[in-house]
Amino acid sequence: xxxxxxxxxxxxxxxxxxxxxxxxxxxxxxxxxxxxxxxxxxxxxxxxxxxxxxxxxxxxxxxxxxxxxxxxxxxxxxxxxxxxxxxxxxxxxxxxxxxxxxxxxxxxxxxxxxxxxxxxxxxxxxxxxxxxxxxxxxxxxxxxxxxxxxxxxxxxxxxxxx
Numbered sequence: 001x002x003x004x005x006x007x008x009x010x011x012x013x014x015x016x017x018x019x020x021x022x023x024x025x026x027x028x029x030x031x032x033x034x035x036x037x038x039x040x041x042x043x044x045x046x047x048x049x050x051x052x053x054x055x056x057x058x059x060x061x062x063x064x065x066x067x068x069x070x071x072x073x074x075x076x077x078x079x080x081x082x083x084x085x086x087x088x089x090x091x092x093x094x095x096x097x098x099x100x101x102x103x104x105x106x107x108x109x110x111x112x113x114x115x116x117x118x119x120x121x122x123x124x125x126x127x128x129x130x131x132x133x134x135x136x137x138x139x140x141x142x143x144x145x146x147x148x149x150x151x152x153x154x155x156x157x158x159x160x161x162x
Contacts, residue, residue, distance in 0.1 A: 064094035064159035069101055071152045080145035083111045088119070088152060090128050091139040096161035101128040101140075104155040110144035118142040125155045133160060 070091045078085040092098050102125035114120075117130050119142045129140040144150075 063161060064092075064096055064098050064157055066154035066157050068092065068094035068159075069098065069154040069157055071103060071154060073149045073152065075149065076143070080112045083145040083147055084149075085112075085143055085145045086149050087141060087143050089139050089141050090134070090154075092134040092136055094157075094159060094161075095136050096159050097133045097135045098157050098159050099133045100131045100156060100158040101134060101154065102126060102156040103128060103152045105150045105152040108144075108150050108152075109146055112143070112145040114142055114144050119144075126152075 070089075070093050072089045072091070074087050074089075076085045076087050090101060090103070092101075102122060103119075104125050108126065118128070118140060120127055128134075134140060
């Protein structure tokens with residue numbers, strides 16, 4: 001069993017908990033758990049010199065990336081002339097607010113006007129919600145019409161984690 005520097009090996013001082021992401025060892029002399037380097041851990045780690053490796057507090061570990069933004073396109077069943085109407089939901093799955101979210105969508109077109117405050121061309125990509133903050137778990141929705149759905153993927157995300 002991995003041990004902290006300076007800790008005793010007696011069972012009365014150490015508690016071990018094994019889960020799907022590795023083993024957590026807690027020394028009763030120092031109540032903060034650490035994750036040994038031998039197991040996979042879903043969170044970032046910091047080194048606590050002489051005491052092992054501890055998980056970074058959630059706020060400090062959080063960095064939103066393009067994978068923190070979910071893009072869902074749904075055919076509404078409505079028609080605009082001969083074209084199907086699609087609703088796109090851009091949802092922030094990061095625990096922090098994000099801003100400046102841009103999507104990449106090659107060849108995007110719409111036969112109906114799209115609200116430019118919600119989705120507009122910005123260089124090579126498309127800016128969502130005027131680039132404003134999208135709070136955690138919140139979403140921006142817009143509609144477009146075309147004969148097929150366009151693939152849209154997050155290209156740029158700036159987090160407001162502090």
